Amino acid sequence: MESLKIGEYTLTWLNGGVTHLDGGAMFGVVPKPLWTKKYPFNENNQIELRSDPILIQAGGKNILIESGLGNNKMSDKMKRNFGMNEESSIELSLERLDLKLSDIDMVLMTHMHFDHACGLTTWKEDTLVSTFENATIITSDIEWNEMRNPNIRSKNTYWKENWAGIENQVKTFSGEIEVFPGIKMTHTGGHSDGHSIVTIENNGEKVIHMADIMPTHAHQNVLWVMAYDDYPMKSIEQKQKWMDIGLNQNAWYSFYHDAIYRAIKWDEAGNILDFIKRK
Numbered sequence: 001m002e003s004l005k006i007g008e009y010t011l012t013w014l015n016g017g018v019t020h021l022d023g024g025a026m027f028g029v030v031p032k033p034l035w036t037k038k039y040p041f042n043e044n045n046q047i048e049l050r051s052d053p054i055l056i057q058a059g060g061k062n063i064l065i066e067s068g069l070g071n072n073k074m075s076d077k078m079k080r081n082f083g084m085n086e087e088s089s090i091e092l093s094l095e096r097l098d099l100k101l102s103d104i105d106m107v108l109m110t111h112m113h114f115d116h117a118c119g120l121t122t123w124k125e126d127t128l129v130s131t132f133e134n135a136t137i138i139t140s141d142i143e144w145n146e147m148r149n150p151n152i153r154s155k156n157t158y159w160k161e162n163w164a165g166i167e168n169q170v171k172t173f174s175g176e177i178e179v180f181p182g183i184k185m186t187h188t189g190g191h192s193d194g195h196s197i198v199t200i201e202n203n204g205e206k207v208i209h210m211a212d213i214m215p216t217h218a219h220q221n222v223l224w225v226m227a228y229d230d231y232p233m234k235s236i237e238q239k240q241k242w243m244d245i246g247l248n249q250n251a252w253y254s255f256y257h258d259a260i261y262r263a264i265k266w267d268e269a270g271n272i273l274d275f276i277k278r279k
Helices: 025-026 077-082 090-095 114-120 140-150 232-248
Strands: 003-006 007-013 018-022 046-052 055-056 059-067 106-108 121-124 127-130 135-140 171-175 176-180 183-187 197-201 206-207 252-254 263-266 272-277
Touching: 003 114, 003 197, 003 206, 003 252, 007 197, 046 263, 055 106, 059 176, 090 140, 106 176, 135 140, 135 183, 206 232
Parallel strands: 059 106, 106 135, 135 171, 206 252
Antiparallel strands: 003 007, 007 055, 018 046, 055 059, 121 127, 176 183, 183 197, 197 206, 252 263, 263 272
C-alpha cells in the first residue's frame, strides 16, 4: 500500500474497489483527442477509476477519507454498467496495518455519491449495519440533506442503503470544520451542491484532497470538469481557487479515483515536481 508522510501524519491508500466509467462523461466537454493524451482508456471508451479511501493516522486517531465501493451493494446489471470488476477490501487493507474496522475514529465524506458512500454500511444477514461502528461520519449539512431527499437526477446516486444504518453517527457542518488539528473539511459545492474538500497540514507540509472536483491527475486543468458535475461553473471556480492556493504553498494533491497516481506535487507552471504512483 502506498503512503505519504505529511509532517507527523501518515496517509495510506486502502483498497476500496474499482469501476470503469465513460471517458467522455468523466471529461465533460473536453474533446477526446485531448483527454486521451492524459489518461488511458479501453475499447469501450471507459477509463479505470479507483475508489480507494485514504487513511490518515494522526495523533493516535485513525481517520478515513471516503469509504470505498463496499461489498454486495450492486446488482450484476449495475456492475456491468459501471464497469465494476473489483469490490472493496478495506478490512484486509486495515489488517495489514494491524487495525480493525472498529478502530476507525472518523470518516470524512466529501460527498455521499454511491461510489464514495457504499462502504459506509455492510450486510449483516439481511440487514445493513454500520461498517465503522465507532466512527463519527462527517459531511456537509447540504450533502446530508440531499442524501436523504434526492431529486429526480440525484436519486440515482444517493441511496437509502448507504445512510439508513448510520444516521446516529453522522455529524454535519456548514462552511468549514477542523475535525482534528490541521485537518479541515471545506464546503465547495460544484460536483454536488454539498461537495467538500479536505486539507491536511502538519509541520509546514500540506495536502489538498480535491475529491471529485479533481478526480484524477488528468483533470489538473481548471476547465476540465466532469459531465457528472451538478454545478460545473462552481467546480471551475473552486478548482481555480484551490489550485492557486496549493501551487503557491507547494502542496501535495491527493486522489481517490486516480488509477495511476496517488498524489502529485506540481510547480506553478503545471510541471510535476514529485509524485506517488499506484503500484
